Amino acid sequence: MSEHTFSLTHILNNLNIESLNAMQEDALEAHRTHEEIILLSATGSGKTLAFLAPLLERIDRDSNTTQALIIVPSRELALQIEKVFKTMGTGVKVTCCYGGHLRETEENNLKDTPALIVGTPGRIADHIRRENIRTQTIHSLILDEFDKSLEQGFDEEMEFIIGSLPALRYRTLTSATEAVPVPDFVGLSNPHYLNYLTGNESEKESLSIEWIESPDTDKQETLFDLLCMAGSRSAIVFCNHRETVEDCSHYLKKKGIYNEFYHGAMEQRDRDSALCKFRNGTVNVLVTTDLAARGLDIPNIRYIIHYHLPHTEEIFTHRNGRTARMEASGTAILIVGPGEYLPEYTAEKAKPVQLPAQLELPERPKWSTLYIGAGKKNKINKIDIVGFLSQQGGLKPEDIGLIEVKDFHAFAAVRKSKLGAAMERFKHEKIKNRKVRMDIMK
Structure with a gap:
């Protein structure tokens, strides 16, 4: 079994995906033979994995350098890609950079050089100007939803970023929209097109x-x-x-x-x-x-x-x-x-629409969200939170829902009928020897 096959099997298992779809398989093969790719595919079709899987084949895991950059139009998309990449379980370091939170947090993350940086144009350009990002070794660039970045007026930032990548060799652009002109500053010479849009x-x-x-x-x-x-x-x-x-x-x-x-x-x-x-x-x-x-x-x-x-x-x-x-x-x-x-x-x-004759209010949701005032930067992860809710709060696994851990806080879904009693049990308890603020989100 080849290294690529083994790695891909490991990734798909971590993502709970049985196999790549046709578009993802074509993208993986195309990236092995082409340096410039434009991938057009509908929203929800799996474009993220279609560019992340081949990107991994180009990353040298033994090199302590930044090798790849993914530019996206919004912080939400940046965080989503980061989440998918981490779930893939490759051990490759990734850092996410976007506006709306402290730049200093990102600066600390960038000191421990990530192989991959995902972020929005303005924040990435700012880090490059401040020399927080070492661009000399970046060989791969992905512009995800590049049409949206252009629509939102990020042309100048994107041109500056691309002009700051002296070792750039591989370029991948993705979009869910056809016939968007690609600016000259992207530097495409002979791109290979993968068009999975049906036209409607x-x-x-x-x-x-x-x-x-x-x-x-x-x-x-x-x-x-x-x-x-x-x-x-x-x-x-x-x-x-x-x-x-x-x-x-x-x-x-x-x-x-x-x-x-x-x-x-x-x-x-x-x-x-x-x-x-x-x-x-x-x-x-x-x-x-x-x-x-x-x-x-x-x-x-x-x-x-x-x-x-x-x-x-x-x-x-x-x-x-x-x-x-x-x-x-x-x-x-x-x-x-x-x-x-x-x-x-x-x-x-x-x-x-055919409305029913009798309309009733929807049932109240069975979950509440617990705010936890500590996160990744406080060395607290999902396992810590599950353990705390189970041991100190007396909650069973079926009473604990989705948990999301951010840099300095976290959210946990808890069955509404059990949350009040649990709050009483752990209001004086600590997570990993740390007293942490907890509130029920209104």
Whole structure:
């Protein structure tokens, strides 16, 4: 058995994946014979593994140098890639760099030279200018969702970064959108294309498209009805404006629907908390802007509700990419208000929603989220938290859900019916000899 096969088997086992899909296999083979690749594939198709697996074959594990750089348009996507890479269990050091938290934390991480750096253009450019990143040995560059980075105006930062990589040899660009021009500063000369876009990505068989008419310009009552129909199944509600996101979230809470809101003006800890509570089942509804339309890897989302109609077909496609991922099915619902019309690209495919005669409030979620005021930088990991909750809190394995550990804090899902008693048991206890603040997230 070759080293590549052994390594790949190990990686797939760690990711709980039986085998690569056709796109990932083609990408792995193409990276072995081409230095420049443009990979076009739909959201949710597995692009992250398609570029991480071949990247590992180019990393020298015996070299204490930075060898690869992945640039992404958002901190959420950077954190997602870092999480996938760490789950692969390769032992290769990775560091994530993004705005919204202390630069000094990243500077300390960069001192212990990582082989791979994942980050957003502004923060990576800042580290290069401060000479925190040693660029002389970086031979591989991946621009994930490069079209979005260009849309968000990161041209200057990206040009500076690429111009700072004297040893750059391998370039991989990925996108879920076709026909985006690649700027000259990327330095492509003869790229190999892998195009897995069908030309109509919103027509996945696993995704059904529906619409409902709202009698009011303010669509909140119609949204409430839809979420009652959805019951306890997870749903993301997309709005075009931050103010509407918060208004809808507050309205739904008053009506008895547990939810979290999420947008770009929030503090990083609040964004982390909102996503964590949605991922772990503390809430089943996330109200958000298009910030959540790309890069968020949240499994088993059943409904995408377009509270505001998307401005373009591309936005529609990316929003819908949060559901019907891989083999799962999902439903996208557009709410059409007075004076609005179904977009042309949905008119033939969309079917009217059939609301049941009787609507009931969804059941309350069975999980709560516990905030723990210590994290990775305090040498606390998931195993420590599980042990603490089990031993000091008296919780059984089935009472402990998803645990997410950040740099300086962590979140743990605990069965709501057991959390009160557990809090009493461990309110004076310590984790790894450290007194740590704990709160139930409201």
